[in-house]
Amino acid sequence: MKIYMSLFLIFCHLFLTAQGYVSMASIESPKQIASSIELISPLKFSEDSLDPVSQEIEKQSVEPFSGLDMTWHNGNDRREENIWSELKYFTPSILLDVNYTYSFNNPNDNTVVGSTALARNNEVQLSALHFGGDFNYKGARARFMTQFGTRSQVVPRNDYSPFRGQYQLANVYRYLSEAYAGYHIHKWHGINIDAGLFMSYIGLNSFYQVENWEYQASFTSDNTPWFFNGVRIQIFPTKHLKIEPWIINGWQSYGKFNAMPGVGGNITWVPNSSIKLLTNNYYGTDAAGISARKRFHSDNSLLVRYFNNPHSKGITRMAFSLTADLGFEKGGGVNGFSNGDSLQGPAQYFISGMMYNRIWFGQNKYALTFGGGAMTNPGRYLVLYPTGQASPLPNPNHPTQTEGAFPFSANPGDLFKGWDCLINFDWMPNQSITFRLEFVYRNASVPYFAGPGGVTSQTGYATSPLDPSWRPDLVKTDKRIILAMLFRI
Numbered sequence: 001m002k003i004y005m006s007l008f009l010i011f012c013h014l015f016l017t018a019q020g021y022v023s024m025a026s027i028e029s030p031k032q033i034a035s036s037i038e039l040i041s042p043l044k045f046s047e048d049s050l051d052p053v054s055q056e057i058e059k060q061s062v063e064p065f066s067g068l069d070m071t072w073h074n075g076n077d078r079r080e081e082n083i084w085s086e087l088k089y090f091t092p093s094i095l096l097d098v099n100y101t102y103s104f105n106n107p108n109d110n111t112v113v114g115s116t117a118l119a120r121n122n123e124v125q126l127s128a129l130h131f132g133g134d135f136n137y138k139g140a141r142a143r144f145m146t147q148f149g150t151r152s153q154v155v156p157r158n159d160y161s162p163f164r165g166q167y168q169l170a171n172v173y174r175y176l177s178e179a180y181a182g183y184h185i186h187k188w189h190g191i192n193i194d195a196g197l198f199m200s201y202i203g204l205n206s207f208y209q210v211e212n213w214e215y216q217a218s219f220t221s222d223n224t225p226w227f228f229n230g231v232r233i234q235i236f237p238t239k240h241l242k243i244e245p246w247i248i249n250g251w252q253s254y255g256k257f258n259a260m261p262g263v264g265g266n267i268t269w270v271p272n273s274s275i276k277l278l279t280n281n282y283y284g285t286d287a288a289g290i291s292a293r294k295r296f297h298s299d300n301s302l303l304v305r306y307f308n309n310p311h312s313k314g315i316t317r318m319a320f321s322l323t324a325d326l327g328f329e330k331g332g333g334v335n336g337f338s339n340g341d342s343l344q345g346p347a348q349y350f351i352s353g354m355m356y357n358r359i360w361f362g363q364n365k366y367a368l369t370f371g372g373g374a375m376t377n378p379g380r381y382l383v384l385y386p387t388g389q390a391s392p393l394p395n396p397n398h399p400t401q402t403e404g405a406f407p408f409s410a411n412p413g414d415l416f417k418g419w420d421c422l423i424n425f426d427w428m429p430n431q432s433i434t435f436r437l438e439f440v441y442r443n444a445s446v447p448y449f450a451g452p453g454g455v456t457s458q459t460g461y462a463t464s465p466l467d468p469s470w471r472p473d474l475v476k477t478d479k480r481i482i483l484a485m486l487f488r489i
Helices: 002-018 052-062 169-173
Strands: 090-103 124-137 140-146 176-185 191-199 227-238 241-248 262-272 275-284 294-308 315-331 349-361 366-376 398-402 417-430 433-444 477-488
Touching: 124 176, 140 191, 315 366
Parallel strands: none
Antiparallel strands: 090 124, 090 477, 124 140, 140 176, 176 191, 191 227, 227 241, 241 262, 262 275, 275 294, 294 315, 315 349, 349 366, 366 417, 417 433, 433 477
16 A cells, blocks of 8 residues: 555656646657657647747657667667658557467477467467557547457466456456556656556567567567556656656566565666667566565666668668576575575576577668577476466366366476577568568477477367376477568558
């Protein structure tokens, strides 16, 4: 209660401070980027007060990150213009993500294990259809984006919070990727106060694949949050800096696991068009029913464009992204980075990193990306659990049983290490569509990915009675080719 009261007082203070200033609506960029750099719309001037040139100069002086080229950023909108920009109060957005992935393991049930980007092998899949947009009117702001396709099942499935209480939160929210409302205060370079369901910013990548350099994210991104449900305050004290505190239900959770909400925040600094630096930090109690167990996580990323020659007939730009994560759980039977005694419990932590390099050529219509990453996660508390008969998640119809008859072990201290690498090629004939061909190799220290026998049954169908001798076929390696078509307008 004290936390919520504090947030209310902060809101009142910011609102009162803003009185006397011109009210200014804010409009997010035509996408929700992973680092949450949101552009604030310019001041609304009467035609009699300023000529068009003066209006543009005033806009550039007020709007955060204005005048910077961020179309090359990993996790960002690459479009240079928005066809909806002339609309006054509502800016629409439509995104479509279709993929085909060929698995060299060729599981009999076509099920992908260990990914939030993919769901089915050897099939053309509608991974995501998002449509919605941004509303702005005299400082009032709102954004909603729908979420249809396989990601509406894949992303929320590891959220344990809907098992607490009633009303099937996973079904209530799963068809929304973003839905929040708020108010913009014209102070400094803008202050936004929002509440609802919004994108998280851990791991650098965007939730929307069309904004990412790679399709199958490395463990660092794929095993950390894609969404938050709560309240955020975005503060732009300067043109190049954003400070964003959060009070949220929990770690990628629709509800709360215990009495304490999660707290954290993002700081993003973009000093010029060639560098971006950000940090995300989180603290909460995210072990269901174990309020004594606290989780801390720190995510840190650097983006550098080290070559830029837009007039070249060959290579036009080159850039790299580097992300490093560090976190742990402590209390309630686990002991952070150190193995404790019988009371403190085993070590339970998360260390990971990933690095990618991207080269653009052909007037930025083509790009080559390569890189990868690694992680270690004793306790497996951030590992994406296998599905089907290997799922360790609870069975809501039988509280003492798991979803799977032969669950993947996720006990405190259980070891898990993984590494991955990829190379892909993008063809971007215009700013609204990307065709991507990607090869991915992933490796785990324990059997984890779906092997030829799948994770559903001996026939691959959930309707088949299980053969008593059959077990989920989990293997240590995963090789695949991904074809994707990514569209946005």
